[in-house]
Amino acid sequence: MPSPALAQDLRALLGPQGFLEAHPQRLSYESDALGLVAQVPEWVLLPSDTQQAAECMRLLAREGVCVVPRGAGTGLSGGATPVAGGVSVVTTRMRKILDIDPVNRLARVQAGVVNVELSRAAARHGLFYAPDPSSQMACTLGGNVAENSGGPHGFKYGQTSRHVRGLVWVDARGEIIDQSDARLDPVGLDVLGLWIGSEGMLGLVTEVVLDLLPSPEVSESMLAIFGSLQAACEAVTELIASGLQPSAIEILDKLTIDAVEASVFAAGYPKDAEAVMLMDLDGSPAEVRELGEQLETILKAHGSRELRRATDPEQRRRLWAGRKGAYGAMGRLAPDLYVADVVAPRTRLAEIVALSTAICAELGLPCANVFHAGDGNLHPNISYDRRDADQVRRVLLAGQRIMAACVERGGTLTGEHGVGLEKRDAMCMVFRDEDLAVQERVRQALDPGRRMNPGKMLPVRGCREMRTRSPYLPGMKEYDA
Amino acid sequence: MSRSTIQSVEQGLAQLGAPVQTDALPIAQPRNESELQAILALAAESEWRVLPCGLGSTWPLVHLPEFWDLGISTCGLEGDIQFDPGEGVLTAPAGTPWSQIQDVVEAQSGRIAPYQGLQPKGSLGGLVALGLSGPERSFVGALRHRVLGLRVMLADGSVARIGGKLVKNVTGFDLPRLWTGSRGSLGVILEASLRVAHAPAEQHLLRLRACDLTQAAHLCERFHAERIPCASLQWNETEEGAVQLEVWCIGSAGAMQDTLRLVRRCLDVDEHWTEEAAQQARAAWAGAWRLAPDADQLVIGCQPSEWPALAVALANDLDLLGIPYAVRALPGCAEARVRWPHLPDAVTPALQALQDGLEACHASWQWFGTHAMAGTFGPAPAPGLAWAQESLRRQFDPQGRFQPRPRA
Ligand SMILES: Cc1cc2nc3c(=O)[nH]c(=O)nc-3n(C[C@H](O)[C@H](O)[C@H](O)COP(=O)(O)OP(=O)(O)OC[C@H]3O[C@@H](n4cnc5c(N)ncnc54)[C@H](O)[C@@H]3O)c2cc1C
Numbered sequence A: 001m002p003s004p005a006l007a008q009d010l011r012a013l014l015g016p017q018g019f020l021e022a023h024p025q026r027l028s029y030e031s032d033a034l035g036l037v038a039q040v041p042e043w044v045l046l047p048s049d050t051q052q053a054a055e056c057m058r059l060l061a062r063e064g065v066c067v068v069p070r071g072a073g074t075g076l077s078g079g080a081t082p083v084a085g086g087v088s089v090v091t092t093r094m095r096k097i098l099d100i101d102p103v104n105r106l107a108r109v110q111a112g113v114v115n116v117e118l119s120r121a122a123a124r125h126g127l128f129y130a131p132d133p134s135s136q137m138a139c140t141l142g143g144n145v146a147e148n149s150g151g152p153h154g155f156k157y158g159q160t161s162r163h164v165r166g167l168v169w170v171d172a173r174g175e176i177i178d179q180s181d182a183r184l185d186p187v188g189l190d191v192l193g194l195w196i197g198s199e200g201m202l203g204l205v206t207e208v209v210l211d212l213l214p215s216p217e218v219s220e221s222m223l224a225i226f227g228s229l230q231a232a233c234e235a236v237t238e239l240i241a242s243g244l245q246p247s248a249i250e251i252l253d254k255l256t257i258d259a260v261e262a263s264v265f266a267a268g269y270p271k272d273a274e275a276v277m278l279m280d281l282d283g284s285p286a287e288v289r290e291l292g293e294q295l296e297t298i299l300k301a302h303g304s305r306e307l308r309r310a311t312d313p314e315q316r317r318r319l320w321a322g323r324k325g326a327y328g329a330m331g332r333l334a335p336d337l338y339v340a341d342v343v344a345p346r347t348r349l350a351e352i353v354a355l356s357t358a359i360c361a362e363l364g365l366p367c368a369n370v371f372h373a374g375d376g377n378l379h380p381n382i383s384y385d386r387r388d389a390d391q392v393r394r395v396l397l398a399g400q401r402i403m404a405a406c407v408e409r410g411g412t413l414t415g416e417h418g419v420g421l422e423k424r425d426a427m428c429m430v431f432r433d434e435d436l437a438v439q440e441r442v443r444q445a446l447d448p449g450r451r452m453n454p455g456k457m458l459p460v461r462g463c464r465e466m467r468t469r470s471p472y473l474p475g476m477k478e479y480d481a
Numbered sequence B: 001m002s003r004s005t006i007q008s009v010e011q012g013l014a015q016l017g018a019p020v021q022t023d024a025l026p027i028a029q030p031r032n033e034s035e036l037q038a039i040l041a042l043a044a045e046s047e048w049r050v051l052p053c054g055l056g057s058t059w060p061l062v063h064l065p066e067f068w069d070l071g072i073s074t075c076g077l078e079g080d081i082q083f084d085p086g087e088g089v090l091t092a093p094a095g096t097p098w099s100q101i102q103d104v105v106e107a108q109s110g111r112i113a114p115y116q117g118l119q120p121k122g123s124l125g126g127l128v129a130l131g132l133s134g135p136e137r138s139f140v141g142a143l144r145h146r147v148l149g150l151r152v153m154l155a156d157g158s159v160a161r162i163g164g165k166l167v168k169n170v171t172g173f174d175l176p177r178l179w180t181g182s183r184g185s186l187g188v189i190l191e192a193s194l195r196v197a198h199a200p201a202e203q204h205l206l207r208l209r210a211c212d213l214t215q216a217a218h219l220c221e222r223f224h225a226e227r228i229p230c231a232s233l234q235w236n237e238t239e240e241g242a243v244q245l246e247v248w249c250i251g252s253a254g255a256m257q258d259t260l261r262l263v264r265r266c267l268d269v270d271e272h273w274t275e276e277a278a279q280q281a282r283a284a285w286a287g288a289w290r291l292a293p294d295a296d297q298l299v300i301g302c303q304p305s306e307w308p309a310l311a312v313a314l315a316n317d318l319d320l321l322g323i324p325y326a327v328r329a330l331p332g333c334a335e336a337r338v339r340w341p342h343l344p345d346a347v348t349p350a351l352q353a354l355q356d357g358l359e360a361c362h363a364s365w366q367w368f369g370t371h372a373m374a375g376t377f378g379p380a381p382a383p384g385l386a387w388a389q390e391s392l393r394r395q396f397d398p399q400g401r402f403q404p405r406p407r408a
């Protein structure tokens, strides 16, 4: 327990708005969107800028207190849950867009700026910020950096790491490392590259410099309707092999279509379809025209029974409403949602989607698939009720089995949600102890005291021991397989 | 294995066609990973400074024996090139010559972007260890965004896999990013997996025969401002001493139709190649090297708004230095490169003037080539960054096995 003297210093530094001590105030920081594991932080600190954040970190270092960085708490892997105790340092008071430089197409923002706010600000200059997680209405850019977040348009434009040009971060000692000079290439070891996707384990990012892209001259959305999910997946594999590059390729399966169409997010997807594929095409007029024709040929050859195309912004928004609202719509099926995040080799999409569905069926669970098909990033979504212990057991088991099946076929655990707490022990499915020891060296270099987000990403026991244990979620009681 | 065994491996180097000088570094060329481990153990015991290397295409630029006791080349390590066009991923042993990789990928409509113009002599591991990108980076991203995973050996002989072979993956720290561009300072890269782009349907190379540096910088600025999606603009001094500008565009037929219209609005083109554009672009790149086969390269990053100022600084200061040079700019991603036949051992007043000019336009720059210049000519590292870099380096190489010997 941190000392009263520390509390006094932090209170003086941050004021009542920035230092939350009362239990009810801290309660809403007990978990992220994974929800299955919760732990109320000792205190919640909300600094308002880099200097204040650094001062907080210096004070916490004085007493060796553990720090869990947190943005909006939309993470789906338990990354911001203070499972090992300590305080949460939250960026939601750091919400200033510090600069938009339209000539050089750069934005400098505080870490707590919400993703969509940057998109809106950039649009005023005919620019856009490419990474667009489905949670973009709420998640912070600092959280996006920490998770290397993706989104539907990552297929063409890449994930967050491709767009970060600079960072200001504070390490566990409270030292500010200013890498905000927007260099095109690193000089010396690429610390910035390593930092992106480090899940809050190397420090707290307080400012981010991001690349903005020119808004495309023409954008079009295309919806392809399929009588089989398998056929839709096969079409994706072929269009990737043909080198076609729409900016997004998303697939929604029957269960998702049903949930969406019965909700306020209804997008007019046909209820008798087994799958719909949603694509965006952007570029110059001739480029989009040509790409549209090429896509049509492949989609029809793979049995797409109908194609809908939309260029009008309102029609496009409607087509996408179903995809963007899919998670919300699933709330109708059950109170809780478990979102897996595996990546399949793109040539084995159909096989792994079918396997995930079969794994869930075997455990008596519904599995709704909505995923970033172009990158092979699958999200089998399992609706459940966390008050039912047996359902929770089966959900976790399904998650483990889906990851294992995917890894066995050349895939991996996570494409964008991060390892966090949820997949920490599953790291042993992908890596050997020797591989993980190399990852450990990174933490040892930048946070030797292991105070930054402890208990996340790296298994706390050796893999040889882990493999003999049953699947469970760290922080929860162990379940039998 | 003894020191003399290692020295005898110099002959192996000669067979590779790499430049062997009388004062050249002894090079070991292990045939498998156990041999590599044995060599590293011996190096540890003898406290040698070791340079991991590939085919040695950069050696003319480095005063090797001044800094290292032993080179270890990965070119003898066996393994196959695996390329799956459906997946868009290539995996090969680090010592694989780049030309072989290009052949395999291009035979299956792939494009091992963004490294066109690469010296055919380089190896895959050398490319990753240098972390340089080529003209296609404005389209497909820099090399470091395309390295998906590596197998590496550390100084203690342990082997680890970092990253993976999938195009999207956030499982664990992004260690491939740390190793890309690490120039052998963390350990030996054994194998690399890269994301491969699809070959563009069309390529065009447009040439403007007479163009000075300031004019070229303004064109660059205009291309950037008007969002013309060309891959690169390159201006070179020709053998006759004139400056010529080349615009290289790649993409689908539809995209090219629109791009070429935009390009022609900005300049009156003297020559235009389509079918042979790739070869022409390569030849142009090679032409720039021809000026200075053993030359250093100064890689300058600079915001587009500063390009005209950069052009002035370069034109003035390079003329002052009295050396022929070649400049290549990527308007899509704010990079300029200057290449000159000069191996400066110290910061001369003329070089200092150039440094001041670069600072005035807020450029960042680094030397590619001479270790001797690292740390003597270049922007200061960001506050705290040097600490982070050094901490990481020490974790991977605590004994300093892979670090060059400091200059006397
Ligand atoms: C409905 C829904 C849809 C989603 N869709 C997507 C999607 O399409 N793509 C995608 O990638 N993700 C998606 N996510 C997951 C989540 O939104 C992202 O991971 C997001 O980047 C998290 O941002 P946050 O601000 O909420 O971070 P948090 O949840 O608060 O934290 C996430 C992790 O980042 C660390 N962190 C946060 N801020 C900082 C900081 N300033 N410095 C250091 N570390 C920090 C935390 O310690 C934690 O480990 C979705 C989530 C939901 C609920």
Ligand SMILES: Cc1cc2nc3c(=O)[nH]c(=O)nc-3n(C[C@H](O)[C@H](O)[C@H](O)COP(=O)(O)OP(=O)(O)OC[C@H]3O[C@@H](n4cnc5c(N)ncnc54)[C@H](O)[C@@H]3O)c2cc1C
Pocket: B051, B052, B053, B054, B055, B056, B057, B058, B059, B074, B094, B095, B114, B115, B116, B117, B118, B119, B121, B122, B123, B124, B125, B126, B127, B128, B129, B130, B132, B133, B134, B183, B184, B185, B187, B188, B189, B190, B295, B296, B297, B368, B369
């Ligand atoms: C002046 C010059 C400029 C160039 N510019 C570009 C450019 O802009 N874009 C581009 O794509 N290519 C460029 N190249 C070509 C190319 O990148 C390199 O020459 C080539 O890739 C190096 O490969 P190599 O096997 O010859 O490496 P070597 O010359 O043997 O080594 C080069 C560096 O990589 C390290 N290294 C090599 N192999 C390993 C390994 N397996 N593990 C760890 N470290 C290793 C070495 O320690 C050394 O620091 C340039 C070459 C030269 C000479």
